[in-house]
Amino acid sequence: MNVYDGLTAGDSGDAHWAFGTGFTEPLAGIDRDVPSGVDRADLTAYALMLGDDALVASQLLAAWTSRAPELEEDVALANIALDLLGQARLLLTRAGEVEGRGRDEDALAHLRAEHEFRNVHLAEIDCGPSRMGPSAPGRDFAATTARLLVFSSWKLALFARLRDSADPVLAAVAAKAVKELTYHRDHAARWTVRLGDGTDESHRRMRAGIERVWPFVDELFTAHPVETRLAAAGVAVDPAELRSEVDGVLDEVFAAAGLERPAPVPVATVAGRAGRDGVHTEAMGFLLAEMQHLHRSLPGAVW
């Protein structure tokens, strides 16, 4: 089932620790039955939505390692990316076991095509670091800060409610993730204030960063039919319910930073379809090519 099993069979796991080993029972001790009356395909899709948000956000944050404005920030962003990766592994594991087709976290992360990913566009857009040349406003650390602020404020409001999910696995993952996301949101909020309330240049770039991410905000609060059905069953959270709480948090940060919340921008869709339906922006193909390349080129590779 795990593509790395062949390489680790008969091994106690001592030699490898990075991934693909020793994490076979991440959901032990939790009731893993699908709650009665809940559609397995819906629950699979929902776990993928949440898992893909975390996985894609983690992948892009990790790209900042060695590129952040100071060493402490390299370490901070790497730590935040690691938390998100951990959340993604648990959620993808849940998606795979509910789906029941034998796909584990690695198969779901590395062997799906772009249209099978269900993350929101906010997670995938290019906010830097620039791969070539100097960073530009909207593709720099301030834009990544803006994305992290919006993403973690939204995710924290969502997961705080998901702690009461009728699915015991989602509830347990959320209870753990809430503590981590609280640190992520505070970190992004303090940077937003530091840049927004800093020099003219830092203010300009922070504002450009917020403008960069703002067209992708409405999608966060638009319920997909899977979310609506599972919210009615007590499993999921209807994202529309989160808007006022998240707006309140962002307004508090923006006020301290001397910034204004931009006017809402309607969600850009393709015939009504967006990230939750597997319709993605241009950035997604590049991101997946980089993320999946190693696993596809060298199946079963371990560190």
Added chain:
Amino acid sequence: MTAARPAARAVAERVRDPELPVLTLADLGVLRDVTVTGERVLVTITPTYSGCPAIDEMGADLRRALTAAGYADVEVRTSLHPAWTTDWITDDGRRKLAEAGIAPPQRVGPRAAGPIPLTLTPPPQRVPCPRCGSSRTAELSRFGSTPCKALRRCEDCAEPFEHVKEL
């Protein structure tokens, strides 16, 4: 053979944390359960953070220690629920951390339900310097060399030190 083996729980409790080797897994509060059924030992541990890479190392160390102690059939499980909190670090663990120059976490207590308040300004935290005992210390970075630690500096002795941050 069975009679000569040390108790499985005692063996597991002595295994050290790979990232904070001054602590045992029991001190850290991640060792949740050890059950012996016939020849089989089932150890349950819990991760500190969702993405803590040390969890696999802990499992390997537990298997190695128990195998060396004469237990042939060892399974290590990772359990998420209830979520680990720094409140589970034992008093003995807190003393060992401070002796090693790492400031232990403060007690946080259970979390309230409902929306989580934003903390724009870090609250003044009284984290005494583990070297000179001064309470005049400041946070340099919320994220340190491992997910569970922040970096601080003492304003009296000027030494930087790590702090196991509250979770």
